[in-house]
Amino acid sequence: MSVPRATPNPFSGLHRAGTPLLLPNAWDHASALAMAGQGFRAIATTSLAVAAAAGVPDGASATRDETLRLALVLGSQPFLLSVDAESGFSEDPDEVGEFARQLAAVGVVGINLEDGLGAVDRHAAKIAAVKSAAPSLFVNARTDTYWLGEHDETETLSRLDAYQQAGADGVFVPGLTDAREIAALVERLDKPLNILYSPTGPTVAHLTDLGVSRISLGSFLYRRALGAALDAVDEIRAGRQPGGRTPTYEDVQSLGAGVALARHI
Template sequence: MTTFAALHHTDTPLLLLPNAWDHASARAFADRGFRAIGTTSLGVAAAAGLPDGTSDTRDETLRLALALGSDPYLLSVDAEDGYSEDPEKVAEFARELAAVGAVGINLEDRLGSPTLHAAKIQAVKAAAPGLFVNARTDTYWLGDGEGTLDRLDAYQQAGADCVFAPGVTGPREIGALVKHLAVPLNILYTPTGPTLPQLADLGVRRVSLGSLLYRRALGAALEAVGEVREGRAPGGAVPSYDAVDALSRREAT
């Protein structure tokens, strides 16, 4: 079992995965003690001026993985749907991620064919056996939850190391998923949903923050510029120039 996989199987604490959008944000999370960090496809897409969830950010995602994958934390990459409908092309992208130091990949089904998504998972595990596959279904994110168990069953049988159901927030539904699954369950944190201790009590092993931190950072920037325009000093924490510059340097320790 790899170090990253082991973080999904310890009794406590559950794995809280902050999602970075550049080198500085990833380094800042690592400096706060997070051993594993994910990327956010929305942050990558927004920085590049591209839409999220349309398979247009393959190159940008790989460049970010190249920048982050050699650092001392464990990196899991949000690869949307793998940027292709061809399982072999998805597998090639997975090989490229593993080559630059990533230890995990997140693949979403977008409510498409579960058979195709399972084939992508199988292709990735064959091409990069050490890459931890987090298989996401969008049944709650884009739908009403119907078919969740069937899809997650197909994905864990295809070799997924963890399964992800963003959008599910009900304790009863989460608990039922945990009891049904043979692999760890990943939940997307939402401020209006269960707390981390409550999710841990339900048996959830991994909690992702998705685009929350990126959106929160953008919201703080908008608040600050509004306060300045209104003649007030902006509130909130502001890292110094030197601190951010240090985070941006790859040789930083």
């Protein structure tokens, strides 16, 4: 059986030290189109929001179907789409590869795969399986040494080295916010480094100076949206007029054009 050939991926070219990709994470069609309307050429999904909308925990491999459905809706839109696929929704590398092939078939250009501090060789095998099944897909290999672990620099580099060798196109270390450690990783890595934005961490400008190639917003925007809704409810209940930006009904209705007609309430 012949191995699929990789085709040039424009998403890969957006990962550049000095001019990093600022990547907002959407959770549905409306949020993705709204962000694209702000000039973002690439949009990612966030697994936390997809899981929360389905009423299941994030990271539990319970949203494979929901993630694929969202990719089907967004993959044909006029922006580059990267999908947060947790750990691939399976421990079988071949199944992860097949899921990646399905994503690529509907127009997805990138996939984010997290190791959850599981076995390095198993995660490396998943990465290799994805690159075999969907060669043009940009694989962002995430290690959770800072998100879930003990902030071990040696273990982080060891894991990232294995994932680079397995074929990852970029590597991701969420939870890493120390400027010195970020700069050291940039110097040691062969692939673009992705850092998760944190309001208490380095600014976008500082991350740019450190050589980071991709800055993800993760679930931050979704959590802010929920927070804004709660703030608005509190303001209304207290007899005050809510502040902040509020799109009109027509604004939101227009985001669904061509997908489905919204039902009046």
